Amino acid sequence: MNSATEAIGVDLKGRQLPRYIAIEGPIGVGKTTLAKKLATSFNYATLLEDAEANPFLERFYRNPEQVALATQLFFLFQRAQKIHDIRQADIFQNVRVADFLIEKDPLFARINLDSDEFQLYEKVYQQLTIDAPKPDLVIYLQAPTDVLLSRIDNRGLAFEQGIERPYLEQLNEVYSEFFLYYDEAPLLIVNASQIDLANSEADYKHLVDYMLDIRSGRHYFNPTFFG
Numbered sequence: 001m002n003s004a005t006e007a008i009g010v011d012l013k014g015r016q017l018p019r020y021i022a023i024e025g026p027i028g029v030g031k032t033t034l035a036k037k038l039a040t041s042f043n044y045a046t047l048l049e050d051a052e053a054n055p056f057l058e059r060f061y062r063n064p065e066q067v068a069l070a071t072q073l074f075f076l077f078q079r080a081q082k083i084h085d086i087r088q089a090d091i092f093q094n095v096r097v098a099d100f101l102i103e104k105d106p107l108f109a110r111i112n113l114d115s116d117e118f119q120l121y122e123k124v125y126q127q128l129t130i131d132a133p134k135p136d137l138v139i140y141l142q143a144p145t146d147v148l149l150s151r152i153d154n155r156g157l158a159f160e161q162g163i164e165r166p167y168l169e170q171l172n173e174v175y176s177e178f179f180l181y182y183d184e185a186p187l188l189i190v191n192a193s194q195i196d197l198a199n200s201e202a203d204y205k206h207l208v209d210y211m212l213d214i215r216s217g218r219h220y221f222n223p224t225f226f227g
Helices: 002-006 031-042 057-062 064-088 102-112 115-128 145-155 165-181 201-211
Strands: 020-024 045-047 096-098 137-142 187-191 218-221
Touching: 020 031, 031 045, 031 096, 031 137, 031 201, 045 064, 057 064, 064 102, 064 115, 102 115, 102 165, 137 165, 145 165, 187 201, 201 218
Parallel strands: 020 096, 020 137, 045 096, 137 187, 187 218
Antiparallel strands: none
């Protein structure tokens, strides 16, 4: 763990690594990219969403009302199974970084489902998320809608090409509201609009260096301050 972290120029002396990190944010903001880089640096296992495995997703982006409930429940079952796998593992021997927070699932359900569907979803959610483990650190990546649209276009995933601006704007709003009140774990809010986690090792190094000092409370990271 030390050698990998030292390779990116981060001093670990006197610092304790969070054992379970969850990364959140709207579509296209860079959650999975950051999760994979942290996993490589710290030799952590990854807990990643698999959007491409959802057989309803592409149809949802074309015609949301038709398959919204099926899309939402598929993701809920998938995320809950991954959380279940954590509960079954020896938490003292495993360290992980996830590109989702199970508590965010209702955010999507609230904007995608009608009232009757949402009531059904809530009942299923309550049964599946009992005793979900709390992260030692949550990283919330945020960026304006224009940035998200650009990144979605650049990565060129076929099933994402139907995503429209109003939907991303809604997501940004509900994420902002959710994390305005979130206090279940230490929280780092990152301005991701100017950060290039895929290609800039300097951006990544500054973020890692900052996050390793977080033990509690709410913190903000603006990478433009380190330019």
